[in-house]
Amino acid sequence: xxxxxxxxxxxxxxxxxxxxxxxxxxxxxAGSENFDLLRRVAQEAEKAKFDMIFLADGLTSGVDAHPSMxxxxxxxxxxxxxxxxxxxxxxxxxxxxxxxxxxxxxxAFSSIDHLSHGRAAWNIVTTSYAxxxxxxSKSHPEHDERYAVAQEFVDVVRGLWDSWDDDAFxxxxxxxxxxxxxxxxxxxxxxxxxxxxGPLNIPRSPQGHPVLIQAGSSGPGQxxxxxxxxxxxxxxxxxxxxxxxxxxxxxxxxxxxxNPNGVAVMPGFLxxxxxxxxxxxxxxxxxxxxxxxxxxxxxLEERLGHSLSGYDLDGPLPDLPISDQLRSRAELLTALARxxxxxxxxxALRVAAGRGHHMIIGTAEDIANRMQxxxxxxxxxxxxxxxxxxxxxxxxxxxxxxxxxxERGLYRRDYVGTTxxxxxxLTRPNLPA
Amino acid sequence: xxxxxxxxxxxxxxxxxxxxxxxxxxxxxAGSENFDLLRRVAQEAEKAKFDMIFLADGLTSGVDAHPSMxxxxxxxxxxxxxxxxxxxxxxxxxxxxxxxxxxxxxxAFSSIDHLSHGRAAWNIVTTSYAxxxxxxSKSHPEHDERYAVAQEFVDVVRGLWDSWDDDAFxxxxxxxxxxxxxxxxxxxxxxxxxxxxGPLNIPRSPQGHPVLIQAGSSGPGQxxxxxxxxxxxxxxxxxxxxxxxxxxxxxxxxxxxxNPNGVAVMPGFLxxxxxxxxxxxxxxxxxxxxxxxxxxxxxLEERLGHSLSGYDLDGPLPDLPISDQLRSRAELLTALARxxxxxxxxxALRVAAGRGHHMIIGTAEDIANRMQxxxxxxxxxxxxxxxxxxxxxxxxxxxxxxxxxxERGLYRRDYVGTTxxxxxxLTRPNLPA
Ligand SMILES: Cc1cc2nc3c(=O)[nH]c(=O)nc-3n(C[C@H](O)[C@H](O)[C@H](O)COP(=O)(O)O)c2cc1C
Ligand SMILES: Cc1cc2nc3c(=O)[nH]c(=O)nc-3n(C[C@H](O)[C@H](O)[C@H](O)COP(=O)(O)O)c2cc1C
Numbered sequence: 092x093x094x095x096x097x098x099x100x101x102x103x104x105x106x107x108x109x110x111x112x113x114x115x116x117x118x119x120x121a122g123s124e125n126f127d128l129l130r131r132v133a134q135e136a137e138k139a140k141f142d143m144i145f146l147a148d149g150l151t152s153g154v155d156a157h158p159s160m161x162x163x164x165x166x167x168x169x170x171x172x173x174x175x176x177x178x179x180x181x182x183x184x185x186x187x188x189x190x191x192x193x194x195x196x197x198x199a200f201s202s203i204d205h206l207s208h209g210r211a212a213w214n215i216v217t218t219s220y221a222x223x224x225x226x227x228s229k230s231h232p233e234h235d236e237r238y239a240v241a242q243e244f245v246d247v248v249r250g251l252w253d254s255w256d257d258d259a260f261x262x263x264x265x266x267x268x269x270x271x272x273x274x275x276x277x278x279x280x281x282x283x284x285x286x287x288x289g290p291l292n293i294p295r296s297p298q299g300h301p302v303l304i305q306a307g308s309s310g311p312g313q314x315x316x317x318x319x320x321x322x323x324x325x326x327x328x329x330x331x332x333x334x335x336x337x338x339x340x341x342x343x344x345x346x347x348x349x350n351p352n353g354v355a356v357m358p359g360f361l362x363x364x365x366x367x368x369x370x371x372x373x374x375x376x377x378x379x380x381x382x383x384x385x386x387x388x389x390x391l392e393e394r395l396g397h398s399l400s401g402y403d404l405d406g407p408l409p410d411l412p413i414s415d416q417l418r419s420r421a422e423l424l425t426a427l428a429r430x431x432x433x434x435x436x437x438x439a440l441r442v443a444a445g446r447g448h449h450m451i452i453g454t455a456e457d458i459a460n461r462m463q464x465x466x467x468x469x470x471x472x473x474x475x476x477x478x479x480x481x482x483x484x485x486x487x488x489x490x491x492x493x494x495x496x497x498e499r500g501l502y503r504r505d506y507v508g509t510t511x512x513x514x515x516x517l518t519r520p521n522l523p524a
Numbered sequence: 525x526x527x528x529x530x531x532x533x534x535x536x537x538x539x540x541x542x543x544x545x546x547x548x549x550x551x552x553x554a555g556s557e558n559f560d561l562l563r564r565v566a567q568e569a570e571k572a573k574f575d576m577i578f579l580a581d582g583l584t585s586g587v588d589a590h591p592s593m594x595x596x597x598x599x600x601x602x603x604x605x606x607x608x609x610x611x612x613x614x615x616x617x618x619x620x621x622x623x624x625x626x627x628x629x630x631x632a633f634s635s636i637d638h639l640s641h642g643r644a645a646w647n648i649v650t651t652s653y654a655x656x657x658x659x660x661s662k663s664h665p666e667h668d669e670r671y672a673v674a675q676e677f678v679d680v681v682r683g684l685w686d687s688w689d690d691d692a693f694x695x696x697x698x699x700x701x702x703x704x705x706x707x708x709x710x711x712x713x714x715x716x717x718x719x720x721x722g723p724l725n726i727p728r729s730p731q732g733h734p735v736l737i738q739a740g741s742s743g744p745g746q747x748x749x750x751x752x753x754x755x756x757x758x759x760x761x762x763x764x765x766x767x768x769x770x771x772x773x774x775x776x777x778x779x780x781x782x783n784p785n786g787v788a789v790m791p792g793f794l795x796x797x798x799x800x801x802x803x804x805x806x807x808x809x810x811x812x813x814x815x816x817x818x819x820x821x822x823x824l825e826e827r828l829g830h831s832l833s834g835y836d837l838d839g840p841l842p843d844l845p846i847s848d849q850l851r852s853r854a855e856l857l858t859a860l861a862r863x864x865x866x867x868x869x870x871x872a873l874r875v876a877a878g879r880g881h882h883m884i885i886g887t888a889e890d891i892a893n894r895m896q897x898x899x900x901x902x903x904x905x906x907x908x909x910x911x912x913x914x915x916x917x918x919x920x921x922x923x924x925x926x927x928x929x930x931e932r933g934l935y936r937r938d939y940v941g942t943t944x945x946x947x948x949x950l951t952r953p954n955l956p957a
Contacts, residue, residue, distance in 0.1 A: 107702070114695065114702060121695040121702070124638045124727050150627065152687070152725035158702040162693065162727050165628075165635035168604040172639050175608035192623070194583065194659045195598075202598035205557045206605050225721035226627045254585070260595065262547065262554040267814060269540070269547060269554065269591040288658035292585035294557050294595050381700060 098466050098502045099355050099473025099515060101145040101183065101324075102136040102485065104129065105159035109361055110479035111390065111443040112381035114158055118483025124164065130176050132482050139489040140503050142514045143181030143212060145304075145324070145475055146170065150190055150223045155389040157446070167199045174207035181511030183212035183304055188244040189237050190218055190227050193287055196244075197251035201296045209297030209510030213248075214304040214324065215315070217241050219417040220393065234415035238311035243282045245303070245319050250278040252300050253522050254290030276522075299519040302511050308336065308419035317343035320354060321517055324475055326420060326447045327358040328427050333449070333470035355515060358465070359448030360474035362458045364487045371452045378479060379444065384436050387443035391435075394420045394442060404436040420447050448477060455491035462492075463501060531899050531935050532788050532906025532948060534578040534616065534757075535569040535918065537562065538592035542794055543912035544823065544876040545814035547591055551916025557597060563609050565915050572922040573936050575947045576614030576645060578737075578757070578908055579603065583623055583656045588822040590879070600632045607640035614944030616645035616737055621677040622670050623651055623660050626720055630684035634729045642730030642943030646681075647737040647757065648748070650674050652850040653826065667848035671744035676715045678736070678752050683711040685733050686955050687723030709955075732952040735944050741769065741852035750776035753787060754950055757908055759853060759880045760791040761860050766882070766903035788948060791898070792881030793907035795891045797920045804885045811912060812877065817869050820876035824868075827853045827875060837869045853880050881910055888924035895925075896934060 106129060107114040107121050114121035120128045133144050146166040154161060166184035174182055182203065186196055196213070204211035217237035224231040232240060259274035278289035305316035306324040316323045323340055327333035341351040363378075365371025384404065392399055396414020408428040413421045424447055428438045444450055451461050465471040478484025496502035512519060539562060540547040540554050547554035553561045566577050579599040587594060599617035607615055615636065619629055629646070637644035650670035657664040665673060692707035711722035738749035739757040749756045756773055760766035774784040798804025817837065825832055829847020841861040846854050857880055861871045877883055884894050898904040911917025929935035945952060 112700075115697045115700060121697070126639055149725065152723050154703045154705040154708060160725070161703045162688070162725055164638065164726065165631045168600055168632050168635040168639065171601040171604040172608050175605050190625070191628075192660055195624075198598045199601050202601040205597065206559055206601065222721075225719070227625055228717070228719045255595070264548045264554070267545075267548060267816065270587045270594045272587045275587060284661070286658070286661045288655075290585050292582065292593070292595055293597065383700070 095500070098462060098496060099357060100141045100502065101143045101357060101473070101475040102132070102141050103145045103147065103359065103475045103477045104132060104481075105147065106163060106481065107158040108480035108484065109159070109445065109477040110378045111157055111387060112378045113480035113484070115381045116378065116480040116483060119480035120482065121158070124162065126164070126172065128481060129169070129173065132485055133173050133177050133180065135482060135485055135489060137177050137180040139493050140506060141180055142473070143183050143511055144173065145214065146184040147214075148185035148187070148216070149220070150187065150218065150226055151220060155386070157390060167203065170211070171203050171206055174203060174210065179506045179509060180210065181212055181302065181514055182207055182210045183214055183302070185214040185216050185306070187216050187218040188241040189232060190223060193244050193247035193251065193285055194291070197248040197291055198293055200301045201252060201291065201293045204296035204298050204301045205293070209512065211296070211298065212302035212304055212322070212511055214306055215241060215245060215320070216306050221416060234309070234418055235311055238315055240284050241315055242318070243284050245315070247278070247280050247282070247285050247287050249300060249319075250280060251287070251289050251291040252295065254278065255295050256522060257295050260294055298510050298512050299521070302515065302517070312419060313340050313343050316340060316354070317347050317349070321515060322355045322357055325356065325358050326423060327449055327470070328423060328447070330465060330468065330470055332423070332426075333358055333465060334468065337469050337471065353517060355472040357473040357475050358471050359445070359477050360462070361445040361448050361450040361477040361479060362488055362492065363450065363452040363479060364455055364458060364491055366454065368453050368457065371454065375444070375452050379440055382440060382443045384439050387439040390446065391424070391439045391442045393417075394424055394447065396421055399435055402435060405434050408433070408435055408438060423447050444479070445477065455495055458492050459495040459499070462496065463499065466501065528933070531895060531929060532790060533574045533935070534576045534790060534906070534908040535565070535574045536578045536580065536792065536908045536910045537565060537914075538580065539596060539914065540591040541913035541917065542592070542878065542910040543811045544590055544820060545811045546913035546917070548814045549811065549913040549916060552913035553915065554591070557595065559597070559605065561914060562602070562606065565918055566606050566610050566613065568915060568918055568922060570610050570613040572926050573939060574613055575906070576616050576944055577606065578647065579617040580647075581618035581620070581649070582653070583620065583651065583659055584653060588819070590823060600636065603644070604636050604639055607636060607643065612939045612942060613643065614645055614735065614947055615640055615643045616647055616735070618647040618649050618739070620649050620651040621674040622665060623656060626677050626680035626684065626718060627724070630681040630724055631726055633734045634685060634724065634726045637729035637731050637734045638726070642945065644729070644731065645735035645737055645755070645944055647739055648674060648678060648753070649739050654849060667742070667851055668744050671740075671748055673717050674748055675751070676717050678748070680711070680713050680715070680718050680720050682733060682752075683713060684720070684722055684724040685728065687711065688728050689955060690728050693727055731943050731945050732954070735948065735950070745852060746773050746776050749773060749787070750780050750782070754948065755788045755790055758789065758791050759856060760882055760903070761856060761880070763898060763901065763903055765856070765859075766791055766898060767901065770903050786950060788905040790906040790908050791904050792878070792910050793895070794878040794881050794883040794910040794912060795921055795925065796883065796885040796912060797888055797891060797924055799887065801886050801890070804887065808877070808885050812873055815873060815876045817872050820872040823879065824857070824872045824875045827857055827880065829854055832868055835868055838867050841866070841868055841871060856880050877912070878910065888928055891925050892928040892932070895929065896932065899934065
């Protein structure tokens, strides 16, 4: 971390916006495969000095999904394209340890780290939805086994990233030595889930290891983060919940012998900005008005891992066992419904707006205050910003909220280094001795 | 195909050059992870109006490999980056059906097709080398089974590319219809090797289907090409062998009920250009002089699928059973050694120079003549050009050979269309009724 602690910002980029009806807003340009929009948004985030752009992912589709997730670019090819049209901002993409191969992933992220001169990050997920298995000729492992696989997967990837010394490729025309045979490290991994010999077929990348992000907040999820991650992406509703999560996570980091200051906790953060509170509220009411509760219901059911058919939409959320699909999110939404006494309809609308992430409706001042509050009270080291619609929602945030954070000295006015590790104040990992 | 039949050109791009010592040439900029070089070379190929850039691939590494293959970019992320710095040239990358998932590949190539506005192509390979399995926690299927898997894999990918009608995403802000539920097609594939439900989570791409290239020239390889490919990449040594392959392939295409003119046969073609024949020969002698036969031997052994240790380097190639690793290449090299009475050392040097592809040493005139001869005599519809070193080898080819082909009306002076299908004279596939 840098000398003076500052807020880290990710831009969670989803073409159609984060609010389920965001794409219908007048300042939205709907488009899942609209690269021109994504390019402009990424450049806009870079102008505002965000640490990184963040791409989520999923491996299924269906017309009842969130519009940003029915159809979209494959994140690694998209990231690589974005690397060509930006210069300093970090570039993070989600990839699953349940439906991939460590050799392929290690290679692709290393490749993007080379192409972007040290700006790549991998958001490690285990994939929630069991129906994903139908697209991959296999069955979906249960929750805790997914995390056991993930631990080994990440270890293999990190091992592969250390296949070559930094000076392994002298490419000396005179001596004829292209690669130095003494500077290669064969991994020879044989584990419970993977056997991977190595070496990786790409030189060690500018960051040594691309930055690791972990998203998944259950106990096993936190353990994976504590052992391996540089950034933790999480959904937290209230200050209290966020503080508890922050504390739990940092304690686990210490337990694994790592420095808690070296791991940034970044909750999702959905800002609805208005010049007045009334204007901001009006904006959300409008977005909600466009939202078909019947269409929003599958998004809620997916997160709970249970069908709600047969229940009264205007009645309370029934008592349902916590499903293992998306364990931490199911817990969060159940707690939210109980705390605020929400009906199923109301809860579905909340999910439609922010999928369980913290949403704040207010003036730029209100929003900056909330960020400062979480940042200064052990709830967050930064935020993954989720504009309800693109590009308008980001433009408003950048024009109105960012300058306040900068004036308060809470957020950078310019990049200091060139790599994502530089932005995060992280050093480049050495090769194991 | 276009009205007047013209030669199609691919640029087979390998950072360190095709000749094993190409990277040591004064006009070479060695660099596997040197994106700046690759960008300039791609732009140079586009200036010369090549149909496409072609990226090979492999899923292993080792210091005894060809320098272009010890370390390199992951091809799909590289292709995506190249899409951003070029405008018209086609973009082909190799990906294996033995070590991948159809859902991932269908998605990534569709994504690149969107990002490049219709310039993507997939070179389908089954992966030759058994040691690849060591990086993927599995065992290497034998030759013919690899092709059986490949057939099903390609069918699934094509099915996934047809998941959505072209107008499936009205994104109508007023009606609120983002995706039209009547315009999605669920694949529901259940086969011998794969079960893939679909739909794919990306809209149908500009080319409908990215262009399909097939590389692998055995009988099962040709059948796969004949059923599915738009382009066939092959290694052929002599005019006679190339004619026999061309005839065999086109007959198989007809047998599968497809139009033989819709499939372009493009052998690899390694030009060593000089202002005189003597200058060209001198160039090759220099490259060969830098070549360590002991270093070249593994490249030969790999292609034969047999160790040659214990044999006299200056003796004849022993009688070895044809291995199933790289069946067609082993046959080609064995035939070459017999025909020209080559010693092991001489054969290893040939492999070091062109890996079994057709090499021609001469003036620009000689080279253009040879291309015309193959093109007009039923041996080739185009060539995958393999400069011995980069960027010099391509610059010479473009400056000296391309203008001759253009003057003779054998090759385009400018692009007519915008997609790779346009360059190849192929129509966009309709969705199955
Ligand atoms: C903030 C957050 C973001 C996530 N993003 C993704 C994602 O983009 N793709 C995905 O497949 N899963 C994503 N997940 C799901 C996790 O990978 C995991 O499968 C799921 O949360 C269950 O684990 P948990 O109980 O530890 O949260 C996310 C989870 C969280 C908490
Ligand atoms: C011209 C040509 C190029 C090839 N390029 C690749 C490649 O880039 N990567 C790869 O793994 N295999 C490549 N192959 C190998 C094939 O995928 C296949 O595994 C091998 O050739 C054995 O099949 P065959 O006997 O049909 O040729 C290539 C084969 C040929 C003929």
